[in-house]
Amino acid sequence: MEQRQRVGYGPSISRNQRRCADCAHEKLAAFSCKRRGICPSCGARRMAASAAWLVDHVIPKVPVRQWVLSFPIPLRSLFAVRPELLAPVLQIIH
Known part of the structure; x- marks a missing residue:
């Protein structure tokens, strides 16, 4: 139609x-x-x-539970190279 x-x-x-x-x-x-x-x-x-x-x-x-977390680009790059640094940050938020 x-x-x-x-x-x-x-x-x-x-x-x-x-x-x-x-x-x-x-x-x-x-x-x-x-x-x-x-x-x-x-x-x-x-x-x-x-x-x-x-x-x-x-x-x-x-x-519904949704969290949106944005990091500055330099931190994103750091977390991509060293993901073990991201875990403590996510523990604080969660």
Whole structure:
């Protein structure tokens, strides 16, 4: 279904050029396709809505434990060469 509706969608018709009557400044305004997987604006909107639904309805009801730990690049290099130094750091965090 969506594949057939893609016909006629492309850069030439997926935007509208606007011009200010006072200063003649031009700006491109993107149209949205209201479909999945075609244009970035509709894809981003759907992704944000899905993430919000997960946060509101799924994540509070299931046990979730996730830790994200970032190290500066010099420390990453050191831990890559000497992984035994990483273990004590992870023990502190865990």
